[in-house]
């Protein structure tokens with residue numbers, strides 16, 4: 226069976242750990258537990274095509290943005306999920322910056338941008354122009370909520386599909 | 392030296408054991424398919440069990456996925472979070488046909504890092520708060536500076552007019568008519584200054600939320616007459632009309648704080664006259680179901696919408712200059728006062744057409760007990776007030792209300808010839824404990840009637856205390872005649 230290493234990339238407290246928890250264990254916690262060090266999880270992904278793929282998900286401490294770029298962390302990743310917090314404008318800028326750095330380390334790899342915390346409807350504040358600009362660059366973007374589960378399966382499936390695409 | 396029982400060997404064994412107890416090392420050899428080849432150490436601590444040769448550890452060694460290192464290269468994970476909740480430091484090295492791994496306990500590193508992160512987080516929060524406070528402080532200081540600049544400008548105008556007319560007066564000493572005119576101008580300037588100072592003080596009091604209301608039965612007709620007298624000359628001088636529309640249904644007496652209502656009207660009418668160049672000012676008064684509605688309309692230049700929003704703010708944010716400079720504080724005080732009187736104030740304005748400020752306050756009808764105006768006709772009243780000027784003013788008020796007065800110059804004189812038919816005592820409020828001692832002297836003289844204190848401090852706390860100590864009421868200066876008589880009549 227195919228196995229692929231995937232990294233969670235994004236600013237502090239955008240919901241990386243929560244998204245993995247939701248996707249792998251179908252749970253969500255309001256509490257904030259800073260991730261210290263590395264946590265590795267896996268989940269079997271079945272695509273509509275019938276293809277099956279084991280995703281090995283790497284989640285890392287979030288306070289230090291650059292920790293996510295640690296060589297040991299990125300080593301061997303075939304793709305990544307780029308996460309921004311829709312209620313904090315600056316996290317999208319961080320995501321864009323991190324994407325560039327990851328690409329310079331790994332070379333071009335499939336990734337999906339997740340604009341997380343969509344459930345906090347009234348507080349959404351990502352700049353629509355900036356998002357449109359990313360869309361026009363061909364970025365795959367999925368609005369998600371680790372709380373409600375919205376978009377989470379879709380985001381992982383998107384990435385899986387890109388990983389299998391020739 | 393290499394003797395197993397040599398001291399250095401014993402030290403090595405001892406420290407080695409204690410390190411092992413802490414680090415809990417676990418060594419593992421797997422093949423390319425991650426099947427166990429050999430294992431040694433505290434496997435259970437890291438959630439490994441069985442570890443039969445050939446057993447596949449794919450699930451436990453997920454982190455090796457993708458780490459296709461070249462021979463001899465190492466993968467090092469300082470803190471790996473394990474499914475069993477523990478933390479391990481992991482070294483993995485690529486061998487010819489598989490992997491060699493070393494695990495050691497990283498609980499301590501984990502808590503250190505956690506602590507470090509929390510501290511960093513707290514620090515970041517504290518810093519952000521500090522920055523916010525700093526900014527708020529800076530803004531407040533700037534606002535205050537602007538305010539002071541504005542106020543000194545406001546003070547300068549009447550002051551220079553007072554000084555100018557004082558010079559003129561010196562030259563006009565022999566010309567009575569001109570002297571009269573100069574003195575009037577000086578009085579106008581001084582009055583304006585006084586209202587500025589009042590506004591400033593009120594602003595300070597309102598900022599600290601200490602202002603208390605002193606409602607009494609108010610005769611609106613009288614108030615209007617007084618305001619008319621106050622403003623008519625200023626309006627006439629600018630060629631403006633000052634008209635009053637007074638609803639016929641307004642009761643003779645309304646229960647409200649007359650001083651504060653007067654202050655609001657003085658501010659609004661004063662502003663209207665100040666900014667209007669031609670046309671006039673119309674003041675409307677209506678009363679319905681216990682509420683008094685007032686409108687002050689002018690034909691002035693009007694106020695731009697963006698300025699309107701800031702008018703009721705204490706230190707208006709914008710540049711503030713132009714047509715409305717100086718008005719800001721007055722309006723913000725008006726708003727505060729109106730709100731304290733359970734009301735609302737609003738402003739409507741159009742550039743070039745004029746401005747209307749309207750407000751509404753609670754003003755229940757006060758039916759006079761026995762139709763007649765309250766008075767002290769025939770009542771025996773003693774007045775003890777150490778300050779001669781205040782004493783004189785109170786004496787005039789009391790006399791005009793028909794009281795039979797006894798006005799000693801000091802306490803001793805009062806109690807030497809104490810009137811046996813005394814019905815009411817009015818005394819200047821003394822410092823503690825003298826105010827209580829004075830009450831005792833009244834008792835000692837055989838007087839058990841009401842004693843009313845007159846003070847200068849507008850303080851709800853003090854008010855409560857004085858009443859508790861046995862005074863019938865505490866009146867606060869500046870006193871208006873009607874309020875004084877009303878409140879005194881209420882206690883005799």
Ligand SMILES: Nc1nc2c(ncn2[C@@H]2O[C@H](COP(=O)(O)OP(=O)(O)O)[C@@H](O)[C@H]2O)c(=O)[nH]1
Pocket residue numbers: 235236237238239240241242243244254255256257258259260287341342343344345369370371372373
């Ligand atoms: N409302 C809401 N809260 C979320 C969502 N995802 C994460 N959170 C909360 O955001 C905080 C940070 O999440 P976490 O997953 O630890 O962020 P990480 O630092 O990126 O791993 C936690 O308090 C979560 O409960 C979401 O989709 N909606």
Ligand SMILES: [Mg+2]
Pocket residue numbers: 241242243258259260284285286287
């Ligand atoms: Mg996390």
